[in-house]
Amino acid sequence: MRILTALQLALALSCLIQLTGCAVNPVTGNRNFTLMSEADEMREGRQAAIEISKAYNTYGGLPALQNYVNEIGQKLARKSHRPQLDYHFTVVDSPEVNAFALPGGHIYLTRGILAYLNSEAELAAVLGHEIGHVTARHSVQQYSAATAANVAAAVGGLVAGIFVPQLGGQLAQGVQSLLGITGSALLSGYGRSHELEADRLGAEYLARSGYDPQAMIKVISVLKNQELFDIEAAKQEGREPRRYHGIFATHPDNDTRLQEVVGEANRYVQPGKIDDRRAEFLHQTEGMIFGDAVSQGVVRGNTFQHKQMGFRLSFPSGWRIRNKPDEVVAVSPDGEAMVVLGPLGDQRGAPADLAQERFRPESPAEILSMTHNGLPVAVVTSIAQGERPFKAAVIYHEDKAYLVAGRGDSPAAFARYRDAISSTIESFRALTDAEKKSAKALEILTIKATNGLSYAGLAKESPLGINAESYLRLLNGQYPEGEPAAGQIIKIVK
Numbered sequence: 001m002r003i004l005t006a007l008q009l010a011l012a013l014s015c016l017i018q019l020t021g022c023a024v025n026p027v028t029g030n031r032n033f034t035l036m037s038e039a040d041e042m043r044e045g046r047q048a049a050i051e052i053s054k055a056y057n058t059y060g061g062l063p064a065l066q067n068y069v070n071e072i073g074q075k076l077a078r079k080s081h082r083p084q085l086d087y088h089f090t091v092v093d094s095p096e097v098n099a100f101a102l103p104g105g106h107i108y109l110t111r112g113i114l115a116y117l118n119s120e121a122e123l124a125a126v127l128g129h130e131i132g133h134v135t136a137r138h139s140v141q142q143y144s145a146a147t148a149a150n151v152a153a154a155v156g157g158l159v160a161g162i163f164v165p166q167l168g169g170q171l172a173q174g175v176q177s178l179l180g181i182t183g184s185a186l187l188s189g190y191g192r193s194h195e196l197e198a199d200r201l202g203a204e205y206l207a208r209s210g211y212d213p214q215a216m217i218k219v220i221s222v223l224k225n226q227e228l229f230d231i232e233a234a235k236q237e238g239r240e241p242r243r244y245h246g247i248f249a250t251h252p253d254n255d256t257r258l259q260e261v262v263g264e265a266n267r268y269v270q271p272g273k274i275d276d277r278r279a280e281f282l283h284q285t286e287g288m289i290f291g292d293a294v295s296q297g298v299v300r301g302n303t304f305q306h307k308q309m310g311f312r313l314s315f316p317s318g319w320r321i322r323n324k325p326d327e328v329v330a331v332s333p334d335g336e337a338m339v340v341l342g343p344l345g346d347q348r349g350a351p352a353d354l355a356q357e358r359f360r361p362e363s364p365a366e367i368l369s370m371t372h373n374g375l376p377v378a379v380v381t382s383i384a385q386g387e388r389p390f391k392a393a394v395i396y397h398e399d400k401a402y403l404v405a406g407r408g409d410s411p412a413a414f415a416r417y418r419d420a421i422s423s424t425i426e427s428f429r430a431l432t433d434a435e436k437k438s439a440k441a442l443e444i445l446t447i448k449a450t451n452g453l454s455y456a457g458l459a460k461e462s463p464l465g466i467n468a469e470s471y472l473r474l475l476n477g478q479y480p481e482g483e484p485a486a487g488q489i490i491k492i493v494k
């Protein structure tokens, strides 16, 4: 679903290239060439917001949290260089870690990024940075640089990336390259100079609103740690690391220029005691969903289950599992084998017919029809020379078809993992009524740390899987080595 909307988004953004000559930049006072008029900027922002609303749902789990984020955002916006704009601040229902701004003042945060923040000041820093992009009109400048030809080329590449197990990673890359052209401005930042300017402006708005501008550096450090951890996890999972918004990617938190631009905001600091309002922030985010929503299917330990689709499947234990919008991918600990689970849409004929259509094996005899756990299944095994061997199954469940496919990077790797791949295929089964009832998303809760409590100890009880200890530290801003102090309020996931 997100793939089509990303495509629509890119096409919508390509329409933003409407140059209206020179205009005055609200932040610098300089005249920028290639800036669209403010009316055009507003209109394009509204159109892009419609596209965003197709790609992301508003997070509805905690209505008070939406109000809270909006209030903080409006407070900062009133102290910005463009206080007259009609700002909108929305928490979207995504486990991704991201924040982005559209032209004209539509600003979005994922619930994924909120999970890793630890105070209202850090939330304000993220919002202030995004407001900075709006007030300095970075998106307008960036969109002017994109061309329709680039978008067309990326779209061509994307359409080629249809879902077949051998191409699992290419699809993601197709989306990424698409975003890399027009959406990069939106989802991954604007390049170093604009990011630094947004940090500078954000720090100024923080100070003017009664927060410590150093929260900007703190939040960059928190999210940088998240990113460093994800690079490690991505290596283990054999995937590309997530590309976050540029504040985290383009400069380290100890960067001299960053220290300088944030330091400039000190002159705006309000007299009196500065409170980062940590307790209030933790209160507002208590009960927020962490990770996958139930509607996206949930991973618990090595099992994936999808309540609406009504099935579960167990991946080999110790494999890294990633629940993506269009598929679930599990990678062996050494990265040499993977299993992909994905929907194939409606049933057409028998499972063997779909398997034939999809894999076109040399002879129909290579397709074996059978029943697993009461479900009709067709299994294809390919160990042809010169190709990466794979074993795949088309499984019919209720009125839909699913694909479970495992492959090794080499014949030796495939031989080593063949049993694990077979067991995964055979574990696909319908959920029981009791399992459907008990399916629930993970939530952020807070506890008061007792003496001697450690993240390793908490990880043992955690549903977060093999990286639980790192996740708990990241969630509490204590990555990579911190431990809870006695009496400290910390976030856990239940």
Ligand SMILES: [Zn+2]
Pocket: 129, 133, 189, 190, 195, 198, 245, 246, 247
């Ligand atoms: Zn930015």
